[in-house]
Amino acid sequence: MKLTERVYLCGSGAFGISPDGDCHCYVIAAIDELILIDCGLSPDPSEILCNIKRDGLDPKKLKYLLLTHAHPDHANACAWFRASTGVRIWASEYEAGVLENGLLETVGLETDNDPGLEQFRRMNRLRADGVLCDGETLNIGDLTVTALLTPGHTHGSMCFEVEINGKKMLFAGDEVFYNGFISVLAPPLSDYANYRRGLARLCGRGIDGLFPSHLMWTLRGGQKHIDKAMRNFTERQRPDLKLYS
Numbered sequence: 112m113k114l115t116e117r118v119y120l121c122g123s124g125a126f127g128i129s130p131d132g133d134c135h136c137y138v139i140a141a142i143d144e145l146i147l148i149d150c151g152l153s154p155d156p157s158e159i160l161c162n163i164k165r166d167g168l169d170p171k172k173l174k175y176l177l178l179t180h181a182h183p184d185h186a187n188a189c190a191w192f193r194a195s196t197g198v199r200i201w202a203s204e205y206e207a208g209v210l211e212n213g214l215l216e217t218v219g220l221e222t223d224n225d226p227g228l229e230q231f232r233r234m235n236r237l238r239a240d241g242v243l244c245d246g247e248t249l250n251i252g253d254l255t256v257t258a259l260l261t262p263g264h265t266h267g268s269m270c271f272e273v274e275i276n277g278k279k280m281l282f283a284g285d286e287v288f289y290n291g292f293i294s295v296l297a298p299p300l301s302d303y304a305n306y307r308r309g310l311a312r313l314c315g316r317g318i319d320g321l322f323p324s325h326l327m328w329t330l331r332g333g334q335k336h337i338d339k340a341m342r343n344f345t346e347r348q349r350p351d352l353k354l355y356s
């Protein structure tokens with residue numbers, strides 16, 4: 112589903128275009144190469160590939176899978192995508208570790224009896240192809256993607272900024288949502304102590320399109336939603352929490 116020039120929604124359980132539980136998955140179309148932002152929960156995400164084809168894009172051009180973080184609804188389909196398309200998977204160092212070793216093991220949680228964490232236990236594991244540092248840029252086709260390390264929702268969350276025809280698009284994962292909502296999980300799964308620092312990385316950037324991994328996106332004025340989230344920390348000292356996907 113084309114959202115705006117070069118930006119497509121190719122997966123989303125909430126919008127009913129891929130299996131339940133999938134986060135919003137986006138494709139950015141550079142010349143001759145496609146970038147997938149997150150890939151969903153389903154172990155068989157072929158519907159996402161069908162959506163990419165339906166939008167007139169060539170899945171053979173899928174070269175980069177950039178993970179905002181390694182939660183199952185964003186990353187469980189990584190193995191399928193790499194095996195099916197040859198896409199290379201990139202994440203922050205922390206999230207690459209989660210992908211390889213498991214979230215519960217990484218944060219040191221023993222939760223044998225907690226059914227709410229079962230999806231983390233069952234998550235497919237694999238080694239990322241590349242690790243991204245804060246501020247690192249990837250030149251992909253005619254586009255430049257900047258990786259921004261934004262701890263908060265998770266310890267290693269990243270947002271990805273790309274300028275398309277003079278407009279700044281931000282793929283924000285679960286770090287910040289439309290209307291300034293943020294997503295804090297029970298400790299130690301989130302990094303609440305550093306959430307403000309993570310949001311500060313997104314302030315003053317003049318973001319136009321804000322594309323989070325859940326809820327609504329916007330094509331213009333994205334910065335004001337980020338700024339609202341920050342104001343909730345600095346002025347109200349009470350964030351608005353996103354309670355559902």
Ligand SMILES: [Fe+2]
Binds near residue numbers: 180182264285
């Ligand atoms: Fe998440």
